[in-house]
Amino acid sequence: MVALVPQPLHVDAGDGQLLLDGVRVRSEGLGGDAPALERLVAELVASGAGDLAGETPDGRSDDGARGVPVVLRIDPAAGPQGSTSAERYSLVADADGVVLAAPGRSGLLHAARTLRQLVEHAGEGPARLPHVVVHDAPRYPWRGLSVDVARHFFGPSALRAVVDVMASYKLNVLHLHLTDDQGWRIESPSRPELVRRSSGSDVSGGPGGHLSLDDFRALQEYAAERGVRVVPEIDLPGHVNAATHAYGELVPDGVPTDEYQGVEVGFSRLAYGLPATEPFVRDVLGDLARATVGEHVHVGGDEVHTMDADEYARFVVLAEQVVRDAGKTPVVWQEGAKAPLRPGTVVQYWDTNATDLEYLVEAARAGARVVLSPGNRVYLDMKYVEGFPLGLQWAGFVELRDSYDWEPEDVVDGLPAGAIEGVEAAVWTETLTSTDELFTMLLPRLSAVAEVAWSAPERKDWDDYRRRVAHEARSWRRDGVAFHPSAQVDW
Numbered sequence: 456m457v458a459l460v461p462q463p464l465h466v467d468a469g470d471g472q473l474l475l476d477g478v479r480v481r482s483e484g485l486g487g488d489a490p491a492l493e494r495l496v497a498e499l500v501a502s503g504a505g506d507l508a509g510e511t512p513d514g515r516s517d518d519g520a521r522g523v524p525v526v527l528r529i530d531p532a533a534g535p536q537g538s539t540s541a542e543r544y545s546l547v548a549d550a551d552g553v554v555l556a557a558p559g560r561s562g563l564l565h566a567a568r569t570l571r572q573l574v575e576h577a578g579e580g581p582a583r584l585p586h587v588v589v590h591d592a593p594r595y596p597w598r599g600l601s602v603d604v605a606r607h608f609f610g611p612s613a614l615r616a617v618v619d620v621m622a623s624y625k626l627n628v629l630h631l632h633l634t635d636d637q638g639w640r641i642e643s644p645s646r647p648e649l650v651r652r653s654s655g656s657d658v659s660g661g662p663g664g665h666l667s668l669d670d671f672r673a674l675q676e677y678a679a680e681r682g683v684r685v686v687p688e689i690d691l692p693g694h695v696n697a698a699t700h701a702y703g704e705l706v707p708d709g710v711p712t713d714e715y716q717g718v719e720v721g722f723s724r725l726a727y728g729l730p731a732t733e734p735f736v737r738d739v740l741g742d743l744a745r746a747t748v749g750e751h752v753h754v755g756g757d758e759v760h761t762m763d764a765d766e767y768a769r770f771v772v773l774a775e776q777v778v779r780d781a782g783k784t785p786v787v788w789q790e791g792a793k794a795p796l797r798p799g800t801v802v803q804y805w806d807t808n809a810t811d812l813e814y815l816v817e818a819a820r821a822g823a824r825v826v827l828s829p830g831n832r833v834y835l836d837m838k839y840v841e842g843f844p845l846g847l848q849w850a851g852f853v854e855l856r857d858s859y860d861w862e863p864e865d866v867v868d869g870l871p872a873g874a875i876e877g878v879e880a881a882v883w884t885e886t887l888t889s890t891d892e893l894f895t896m897l898l899p900r901l902s903a904v905a906e907v908a909w910s911a912p913e914r915k916d917w918d919d920y921r922r923r924v925a926h927e928a929r930s931w932r933r934d935g936v937a938f939h940p941s942a943q944v945d946w
């Protein structure tokens with residue numbers, strides 16, 4: 456059986472099957488990347504096959520007599536006809552074995568994820584693989600998940616688990632909301648008081664925590680190996696109580712604000728006119744940009760409820776400039792589009808209660824790129840249903856079908872379709888205190904968002920997705936990943 460999530464562009468299933476008594480992975484044209492990628496692919500296939508076979512195929516076996524050959528091939532001609540996506544790939548499984556082909560490493564990783572699902576879903580008994588041909592490419596280049604590690608801290612091991620699940624659905628951007636009123640979660644070498652004074656608690660009065668620069672570096676490496684890049688966020692000029700608690704010079708009376716463990720938003724702010732403000736913004740965004748491997752740095756800009764429009768715009772322009780000076784591309788929440796943005800800046804739409812989004816449409820027409828995170832679709836901290844024990848409900852209840860059944864081009868009236876860079880889910884952690892709680896909110900909805908971001912609209916179908924996603928529960932259970940068995944699926 457072929458049941459893939461997200462749904463590929465072209466799938467052509469044959470009649471035969473390969474018995475997977477092992478795999479022998481080898482590569483063509485990969486250069487120095489070859490051993491690491493071969494190992495990763497072998498591990499992926501083996502883990503997919505493991506609980507079906509009752510025995511994990513030995514992915515490292517060089518024994519020519521045993522194991523299905525899996526070839527990783529760099530091939531510019533791979534992928535769907537006409538696709539120019541750098542992430543495109545093809546997969547062919549037939550009596551001779553398996554060939555994964557792509558123009559680059561990211562496509563080969565996607566092909567390996569598809570292979571893993573094919574193995575995993577092949578049915579009961581010994582691990583098998585259906586004969587199949589897949590040609591696939593993503594709809595959008597930005598397929599993300601934002602994780603709030605400020606309200607409750609989630610450290611490296613939880614974030615690696617998040618990366619694993621994201622990568623399994625071909626998501627490629629992990630956005631980390633690193634600072635907020637309740638905590639500053641990233642080491643900033645030029646501002647050591649931030650983590651010293653403002654990372655030791657959370658919304659539940661727990662111990663909090665923060666990522667050291669070494670943690671951050673290691674996480675980016677782990678994610679990059681799996682085809683995921685990290686977009687870190689320092690939220691300015693609101694959501695800054697952790698900063699004003701650490702540095703009293705950032706408030707007009709010079710007295711540090713109290714630690715904050717509540718969940719209300721919009722009260723804290725920087726003050727543009729204070730002499731300490733601009734150096735602070737330059738220091739923390741400069742430190743973050745230097746520590747960031749990927750192209751983007753997010754500067755926040757949401758929910759600044761106590762600042763006039765001119766001062767707010769000056770902050771956005773400053774933050775944008777600092778990030779550009781550091782050689783990165785800035786990202787702002789949707790409100791940031793009220794400032795005169797430079798072309799290429801990414802604007803992240805989120806607030807589905809906001810009316811009159813003409814300013815966002817104008818920014819897109821002027822060259823901003825738009826990432827869509829509509830709260831009533833992809834805010835995965837919203838409760839699934841009334842009475843759900845975790846989550847919030849300001850954007851409404853978000854059942855699995857709500858996360859699945861929407862069209863990005865219809866979200867913002869008048870938004871040019873060509874300005875849409877992608878789709879990003881978000882999970883805010885006011886009510887989430889453990890990895891199990893986090894994953895209960897992410898799954899299954901994250902897989903639905905992944906299909907919105909990856910699959911061609913004509914390949915999407917709710918009833919078909921319901922059938923396919925039911926198979927995913929097997930790997931979540933096996934891997935010990937929590938999920939919510941939504942009543943909308945026959946698990």
Ligand code: ACM
Binds near residue numbers: 757758788805
């Ligand atoms: C947001 O949810 N305040 C971006």
